[in-house]
Amino acid sequence: MSIIQMKNVDLYYDKHHALKNITGEINERSITALIGPSGCGKSTFLRTLNRMNDMIQGVHIEGEILVAEQNIYHADVNVENLRKNIGMVFQQPNPFPKSIYDNVAFGRRIHGMRDRKELDEVVEQSLKAAALWEEVKDILKKPAYGLSGGQQQRLCIARALAVNPQILLMDEPTSALDPISTAKIEELIGELRKQYTIVIVTHNMQQAARISDDTAFFLQGEIIEFDTTEKIFHTPSDQRTEDYIAGRFG
Amino acid sequence: MGQGNWRIRKITDRFAKIAFLCATLFGIAFLGVLLYRIVADGAGWLNWDFFTNFSSRFPAKAGVAAALVGSIWIVLLTGPIAFFLGVGTALYLEEYTKKSWFTRLIQVNIHNLAGVPSIVYGILGLAVFVQGLMLGQAVLAGVFTMSLLVLPIIVVSSQEAIRSVPQHMRNASYALGASKWQTISRVVIPTALPNILTGVILALSRAIGETAPLVVVGALTFVAFVPASPMDPFTVLPIQIFNWTSRPQDDFRAIAAAGIIVLLVVLLTMNLLAVYLRNKYQKRY
Ligand SMILES: Nc1ncnc2c1ncn2[C@@H]1O[C@H](COP(=O)(O)OP(=O)(O)OP(=O)(O)O)[C@@H](O)[C@H]1O
Ligand SMILES: [Mg+2]
Secondary structure, eight states, X not given: OEEEEEEEEEEEETTEEEEEEEEEEEETTSEEEEEOSTTSSHHHHHHHHXXXXXXXXXXXXXXXXXXXXXXXXXXXXXXXXXXXXXXXXXXXXXXXXXXXXXXXXXXXXXXXXXXXXXXXXXXXXXXXXXXXXXXXXXXXXXXXXXXOXXXXXHXXXXXXXXXXXXXXXXXXXXXXXXXXXXXXXXXXXXXXTTTOEEEEEOSOHHHHHHHOSEEEEEETTEEEEEEEHHHHHHSOSSHXXXXXXXXXXX | OOHHHHHHHHHXXXXXXXXXXXXXXXXXXXXXXXXXXXXXXXXXXXXXXHHHOOOOSSGGGOOOHHHHHHHHHHHHHHHHHHHHHHHHHHHIIIIIOOOOHHHHHHHHHHHHHHTSOHHHHHHHHIIIIIIISOXXXXXXXXXXXXXXXXXXXXXXXXXXXXXXXXXXXXXXXHHTTOOHHHHIIIIIHHHHHHXXXXXXXXXXXXXXXXXXXXXXXXXXXXXXXXXXXTTSOOOOHHHHHHHHHTSSSHHHHHHHHHHHHHHHHHHHHHHHHHHHHHHHTOXXX
């Protein structure tokens, strides 16, 4: 079952044509990896899915992206609700300069939750889902900056989960982390797959092969090949895909 | 490069270091002498009566009550007014406008205003607040004038504080579905606040030392009462000090020194508060 459908999406940064005729489907409760050389448009594409590109001056988008059958670029769409439904985790862990608790509660608070008990519950559930609860349950009031990079990244995942999204976008979430933290987060992503649809950008071929169900290979703003990870890594149809995965360029 | 060249560079280095050290010491030495003279002259006059008495023709009865309270009035009212106008302007310029010729024009003008001599603000205050709004020579006229005076400084320092909030922090907030105002009020302002406050306090400490604009606005040199409301006439510490130094009796020079000590203590306290805020909330992101 696909939850996201892209139909002929083109994106321009002023004159620069950064995404070209992107078409495809992303499956529900699965992990889709986006791979490709630097500057090919992976992050740009990811940001079209939660309309974070709206914030960049001079961006112009054509085509349609349907999430749960609805075109998210339709004029009636409430972007705030859209982003609540589609969480995002960034490359650099970016907690707020607030306590661990306030970081996780942030999303729920802005969407109107006031009750202390409910918030406590959400914070605990989200931290558990992000496999961080055991490490921080006694220091919830401490600043988030006291945590290690890997813990901060899991905190950011907990913060995203706290608003109950269906879809989670991750832009190279482990590239700033050490191998042990990376392994923890990969394990966590595997766990989250049961409940969430995950789209993850990665430069790490092993990571893509290890964790993803489907893989899209981007090159210069185009999707060259989009198929099961199995197929992309073992029997790609396009020579360029094969060359990239074999490490012959990029 | 030969041996000689290397040696010359080494000597130049050492010479430069000594020259800059001398320049530093020169300034510090003068400051030290100045402080010493002031404390030596004025410390003897600092007692409880000095704080509760009003200005007087008799040195023994002279005190800073009116001036100290006047200065406190000015700071306490100027602070919030300048804070809201200044931070509001800074937020507008940094968060709400796209860069255009219009915002650039505002920006350039704000920088220019920061360099306008303070007496010009006094004349403006006289025309607009004292006469135009018919506030008279009241605390409020002084407050408005001082607010205008410190506004450009606060706008510029607040803009810097807001700009130093990293973009990824805003993105994190938007990505959770926050609106622009939620992002500004819950992420940008709290993160920038320590730096904003530091700027505001430093600007206010400049306001406390200002004399000229308030003289023009009509702060009195001889006030024998504490202003009870913002509509009352008033004086401030620097004006009082200036007044004392121009009296013929020698004792008044010592009393002026005592007034200076009070002013310096107030300024130093404010600056320390600013340093404390800055250090306590050092960038951690
Ligand atoms: N804000 C922006 N304004 C203008 N051009 C941009 C902007 N962001 C990205 N681009 C351009 O769009 C193209 C795609 O960039 P994007 O960041 O999506 O690539 P990427 O695949 O994520 O690369 P990387 O692997 O290095 O993160 C690049 O040519 C880039 O220069
Ligand atoms: Mg990228």
